[in-house]
Amino acid sequence: MAYNNSIDGGVTGILNATSGGSITGVALTQYNALVGGSGNAITSIAPGSTSGVPLVSNGASANPSFSKASVSGGGTGAGSFTAYMPITAGTSSTSAFQSVATGTSNYVLASGGSSALPTWVNTTTLGGGNLVLIQTQTASGASTVSFTSGITSTYNNYWLVTDNLTCSTNVQNISLQISTNGGSSYISSGYLSGLIAVSYNSATWGTNFTSTSAFVIHRNGNASSQNSSNHYLYNFTSGSNFLGVSGESQYMTASICSTRTCMASYDSTATVNAIQIAPASGTISGTITLYGILE
Secondary structure: OOOOOOOOOOOOOEEEEOOOOOEEEEOOOOOOEEEEOHHHOEEEEOOOOOOOOOEEOOOOOOOOEEOOOOHHHOOOOOOOOOOOOOEEOOOOOOOOOEEOOOOOOOOEEEOOOOOOOOEEEOHHHOOOOOEEEEEEEEEEEEOOEEEOOOOOOOOOEEEEEEEEEEEOOOOEEEEEEEEOOOOOOOOOOOEEEEEEEEEEOOOOEOOOEEEOOOEEEEEEOOOOOEEEEEEEEEOOOOOOOOEEEEEEEEEEOOOOEEEEEEEEEEOOOOOOOEEEEEEOOOOEEEEEEEEEEOO
8 A cells, every 4th residue: 555655844864664654763873873673663872982892793683782892703702901911712712811910020821721721830839950041141252251140049050051152262261250249259269170171183182171260161272163061050059068060061173072071169158149251361252051950
């Protein structure tokens, strides 16, 4: 059946006609979103006061709304996160994301298993034998290389590694001295230190070396030789008698190869809190890394 409709000149907004032939105006609010309403009508959805919030579906039987995007819709399900907190998945594949509280400096994030959030753990609780990086230094023509932080009661034993260590002058000892005042000065007497050399230059075997002024950790062959080493520094922070160094160093050139075993001790009840590596003369270049050993 046809209807003869008339429109009131005062009607404003979007015109909406019902099945009975009535024409009304749907008022428009600035910035609202328009969606289909019941009975073929039009309705509007007001945004919230926070910008950036998306219009999210509430299913086939309800109007959408401006709200947090769910995980199933590609969002996080969360409105905000605390700065610097690690983010993890939720308790199910579609649950809102979770966050882990920020931990203490230098703690590590350890798994809590498949049904729990990870937690921050002090490295000293991880078990014995683990190496914890304290510092890596790259020297270039340095007269000394010092480690003045990180040598604390957290670790009693340490691991010192050098790589591509070269000396500017020929046939020089490269030694390690200890400090008990944070590096303000270094002890230069009382050491019992020596190297057993296994070296060959196609004609003769190398000789051994001793020192009472430092732990000798290298014997540089010549300025072109490249040295590497690994040394165990034990009992450095306990304050009990006899701290020491043991390990091996190697150097190679086109005409000689050498391995030297270091054996050294120092009889003292003092607590070490800094170390210094230096050649007998000249300068050194290369990479030196210090690790703490967890017990």
